[in-house]
Amino acid sequence: MSIIFDILSKKIVEWRKEESAIIEKGGAKILSQVTVAQAYGGMRGVASLICDTSRVPQDQGLIIREIPLKKLLDKTPEEIFFLLLTSELPDKNQLADFSSEIRSRKNVPQYIWDVLRSMPKDSHPMTMLNTAILVLQKESVFAHRYDDGMRKEDYWKATLEDALNLVAKLPAIAAGIYRMRFNKGEIILPDPAMDLTGDYVHMLGLDKSKKEEFNDLMRLYLVAHCDHEGGNVSALTNLTINSALSDIYYSLSGGFDGLAGPLHGLANQECLKWILEIMQKYGDAPSKEQLKEIVWDTLNSGKVIPGYGHAVLRVTDPRFEGFLQFGKNHFPDDPLFITVARLYEVVPEELKKIEKIKNPWPNVDAASGSMLYHYGLKEFSYYTVVFAVSRSLGLTAQAVINRAMNAPIIRPKSVTTYFVKEFIS
Numbered sequence: 257m258s259i260i261f262d263i264l265s266k267k268i269v270e271w272r273k274e275e276s277a278i279i280e281k282g283g284a285k286i287l288s289q290v291t292v293a294q295a296y297g298g299m300r301g302v303a304s305l306i307c308d309t310s311r312v313p314q315d316q317g318l319i320i321r322e323i324p325l326k327k328l329l330d331k332t333p334e335e336i337f338f339l340l341l342t343s344e345l346p347d348k349n350q351l352a353d354f355s356s357e358i359r360s361r362k363n364v365p366q367y368i369w370d371v372l373r374s375m376p377k378d379s380h381p382m383t384m385l386n387t388a389i390l391v392l393q394k395e396s397v398f399a400h401r402y403d404d405g406m407r408k409e410d411y412w413k414a415t416l417e418d419a420l421n422l423v424a425k426l427p428a429i430a431a432g433i434y435r436m437r438f439n440k441g442e443i444i445l446p447d448p449a450m451d452l453t454g455d456y457v458h459m460l461g462l463d464k465s466k467k468e469e470f471n472d473l474m475r476l477y478l479v480a481h482c483d484h485e486g487g488n489v490s491a492l493t494n495l496t497i498n499s500a501l502s503d504i505y506y507s508l509s510g511g512f513d514g515l516a517g518p519l520h521g522l523a524n525q526e527c528l529k530w531i532l533e534i535m536q537k538y539g540d541a542p543s544k545e546q547l548k549e550i551v552w553d554t555l556n557s558g559k560v561i562p563g564y565g566h567a568v569l570r571v572t573d574p575r576f577e578g579f580l581q582f583g584k585n586h587f588p589d590d591p592l593f594i595t596v597a598r599l600y601e602v603v604p605e606e607l608k609k610i611e612k613i614k615n616p617w618p619n620v621d622a623a624s625g626s627m628l629y630h631y632g633l634k635e636f637s638y639y640t641v642v643f644a645v646s647r648s649l650g651l652t653a654q655a656v657i658n659r660a661m662n663a664p665i666i667r668p669k670s671v672t673t674y675f676v677k678e679f680i681s
């Protein structure tokens with residue numbers, strides 16, 4: 257059995273003891289209160305969930321297992337997945353073992369390709385991805401072992417099997433969707449000798465010039481989008497579905513249905529679309545004055561500025577900073593990149609003038625799409641799929657941890673407007 261099962265077996269015993277001690281000592285302490293406005297306002301700011309894989313302080317951005325993202329930007333998706341699962345970065349042996357465990361699980365059953373090929377040609381790539389994950393559900397180790405009467409103690413092991421299988425297969429499925437949906441020729445099958453990033457790039461089959469650079473961008477992309485605590489739309493959906501002991505094929509596909517929304521993961525597609533429209537209107541690299549004009553045209557037409565604002569963050573997203581630095585290092589003269597960087601000089605100052613907007617700063621989606629575009633991945637309806645491949649690391653890790661901790665079914669209480677009217681009178 258792979259090292260990851262051994263490490264987690266030991267850690268989970270400790271984590272369970274720690275949780276019991278916490279609840280015994282401070283279980284009655286009040287973590288958060290909920291105002292009527294918060295109940296109507298998407299529960300914003302209500303601390304009522306435990307998620308140990310990562311946290312997002314509003315003044316710092318993503319911290320994975322107590323390591324700020326800025327210190328992890330040179331890591332690989334395999335290292336990050338190990339960190340999310342275990343709370344520690346792997347040493348050399350652990351990484352080799354973990355990587356080979358993932359590499360051995362890459363094969364995608366033929367029926368997935370058959371189903372994807374039978375979908376309407378204009379299906380959104382996210383619909384194709386979520387369909388593929390759901391169709392793959394029949395492979396769930398958790399579902400089969402549950403049917404066979406698996407003990408509760410072992411739920412996490414079966415969930416980890418599913419997590420490793422899904423994370424290993426998603427790059428092939430995602431790359432296959434790209435090639436089918438955008439008529440790029442035959443799908444390219446996974447290579448068990450390659451790491452997650454290299455294989456994903458290989459299977460996308462893009463122009464091979466600047467291959468090393470694109471490989472590095474993809475590595476950064478897969479690391480930067482991996483997790484963002486437990487309360488965002490996709491994470492909460494994933495955890496809620498999984499809490500019913502629906503396996504992670506069900507929960508991940510449900511979570512990704514949320515990621516497909518324009519206020520969440522689809523914002524990177526929306527953002528690039530918006531920037532390309534600007535460039536079409538004003539020519540390459542519009543001036544600051546022109547950008548200011550377009551920002552107000554967009555706002556006055558009742559639309560949001562994609563890639564700006566956040567439900568939690570109140571500073572520039574460190575993930576945006578990571579991509580901005582990548583662009584500065586590799587293609588500072590690309591007009592698209594110049595526009596992205598110039599928007600960063602313009603948009604926050606304008607959004608600050610609108611009182612209701614709590615965060616005028618860019619989130620990850622303000623830059624990520626332009627990076628993929630630069631290297632020839634120009635079909636921006638595909639960008640949320642790349643986001644999802646990365647986010648599968650965090651969402652599956654969260655599900656494994658919750659099964660390990662025997663997290664109960666999620667069931668907050670709702671109240672009616674009738675109740676609230678009585679309550680405030």
Ligand code: CMX
Pocket residue numbers: 300488518519520521522523555559560561562563564565566567568612613614615619620621
């Ligand atoms: N442009 C215009 N208006 C904005 C705005 C933006 N970028 N960001 C916030 N606002 C508006 C909201 O629409 C809201 O208006 P109403 O009260 O009229 O509905 C008001 O400001 C208050 O919003 P908020 O409390 O600052 O932000 P929320 O927590 O409600 O929403 C988010 C957060 C991300 C949905 C919002 O900032 C937004 O729509 N941004 C643009 C889309 C985007 O980039 N999404 C990606 C986020 C990252 C991710 O999850 O992937």
